[in-house]
Amino acid sequence: MDRNTDELCARKSFSKRKLRTPVDVEDVRREVAIMRHLQNSVSIVSLRDAYEDDGAVHLVMKLCEDRALFDRIVVRGHYSERAAAVLTRTIVEVVHLCHQHSVIHHDFKPGNFLFANKKENSLL
Template identity: 60%
Template structure:
């Protein structure tokens, strides 16, 4: 998938065969000092939130001359947004269950001093 600064790819750890998601962020797009700090902060936050069952786990962050690469657990279930479009609607019970999960993630973030600034179905 594509984001504001980079693209996420499917990658495979050679020694284990385990598949991960690798978000590659082009350094050319990190124009302002704030952009660089945002990427550093994202990596720090992901390490800080590691271990929560509903938050993607970071495997590592690596840098080369052109990109910053963030390797994460692969979530192959797709986006909530796509599931909403596909289904057309959710029962009240299922909607409540999804809302409970999302609120739980936000609560965990807030308890650790982290504010999620991009809450939308595409990010769940």
């Protein structure tokens, strides 16, 4: 929970035991830097804070309250052409924004796109 706003947050943690090489450590640093750089976009989860303790590095982010696009596709079975076009537009806008900032995401897939909330018209 964000102590300033009482808003629920999500935490992504990287175990320091798994950060074995300098490349592993640099990857986490790069992820934090990229998230800070892109946090002004409505379609990219905003990073609230990053900190570390003895066992892990933690990223505190805005909470996406609903499931991933992949899960919604499985539950729904399919999307209409119009609904799919809306989602595809958001995905393309995110890719474009990343590329404008010289960021290349190597794992674009429906499981990595989250909905902000459980409403049918939720932002992706």
